[in-house]
Amino acid sequence: MTGTPPPAGRRPTAFRLDDRKVRLTDDEDKMPSADEALITQAFLEDDEPRLPRTASTPKSGFKFGKWLIIGLSGLVSLTIGLAVDSLIRDLFARTDWLGWLGVALATLAALGLLGLALREVAGLMRLGKIDKLRERLSEAAENDNASAATSGLKELLALYRDRPETAQGRKALAGHMREVIDGRDLIKLAERDLLGPLDLEARRIVMNSAKRVSIVTAVSPRALVDLLAVLFENLRTIRRLSALYGGRPGTLGFLRLARQVLTHLAVTGGMAAGDSLASQVLGHGLAARLSARLGEGVVNGLLTARIGIAAIDVCRPAPFVSGTGPSISDFMGELVSLAKKEDPQDTN
Incomplete structure (x- = not known):
């Protein structure tokens, strides 16, 4: 029994599934050697026919x-x-001026x-232009496409041509675009030389x-004040990061950007990851050294930082190629140090 066809010139051979010569593989194109059999994952899966995807897709109506x-x-x-027309008619009825x-x-x-x-x-x-540019540069870096990378980086230069700090x-x-012919390396150099200072400022903002x-x-007496402070800071951070990376959204654009940040958090599981990490840190002795309010402040600060990280990923016009970005x-570390300084119970 085998999940892959035997190589040319090899006679069919029977194997037991518990034989040491039988191995599982995820590569359906891999050929077995003369004395072994390969069982692919597709061979083990249920081959029963499935309904078409349209059967579970909601139909769009009016x-x-x-x-x-x-x-x-x-x-x-x-x-x-x-109302304006009526007002102007009344004004003319009173006097022309x-x-x-x-x-x-x-x-x-x-x-x-x-x-x-x-x-x-x-x-x-x-x-929309920034979103498309990020996708193009990501695809160029993945495929190491020099022409696509050069075209995308020209748009990136045009995006920042009115920014003196860049x-x-x-x-x-x-200069690198005239000398380097590797597409992925070009994007890495753009990340280091052009976007590096912006990334550093983005980290400071977050x-x-x-x-x-x-x-x-940590110091506010009411939960409503906490909620308003967190909401204000998160919205302010998203807008500042967008302006930093060249977005400059209006009201509708900002609402769209905020929705993209929330979508990014939902896809990456960022909120849960940040909460889990904060709970892990607090559980390793920090909660014993901080008051309850300061511990809650650290958790809220970490969640705010996670939203800022998601906003960087959404607002940045290029993907992180040479690294994974902020985490x-x-x-x-800095939030914990700040909490320790503010905690009157800390005796260390």
Whole structure:
């Protein structure tokens, strides 16, 4: 019995499953030697026919929710328009100069609304461009594609061409692109010379935010204050990291970015990982040396740091190729040291 066909020139041979010459393998293309048999994982799995994927896929019907939103938005817009029209007519009925003043103010408001809409669209397009650039560079690094890496790095240089603090890194990277022909190495050099200073500042932003959350939640008397402080710091950190890496999102772009961060946390299991790590650290003697409030502050600081790490992964226009990026352990030591300094019960 074997899960792979015998090599050419080899006669069929019977083996017992408990024979030492029978081995399991995950490689279905691997050929057995003359005196052994290979059992693949696919051979052991159940080969019963399965229903098509469409059988468990929800069918898309009419988007009644979208109809509701569009209808309500239209009614609100008509209400505002009619109210403005009625106001301007009343102003003209009183005196002409009040009517023209109302027209000027309405025009100014319309221009402001148009500007906000254009800024939101530009912010969404910028975030989409960064997401696509990160995917392209990740694929170029994985396949070691020099042409794709060069094309993506040119877009990265264009993204930071108006940032004076990146001038030295852009100059160094431009020189590397003329000399280095390996795609993966080019992306590593971009990570070191161009994105390195930004990564260092991003770590400082996350570390300072985690410290503030740790201190505030340790000294605040009410849970509502803790919740508001954590929410404010996390949103502030996401916006600052996005601006640091070139996102500069508007309101809609920021909401999209926050959703991407939460999705990233859900996919990577980041919240659970951070909580588990914090519990492990506190369980190895830290809880015995810190008060309950300061211990809770450390945990909240670590979770804030984990959200910051997820925001770095989402906002960064290039993947981490030469390393894995920041981790919880990078922030834990400083948070624990800060908690010990603030703890009046610490006698060490």
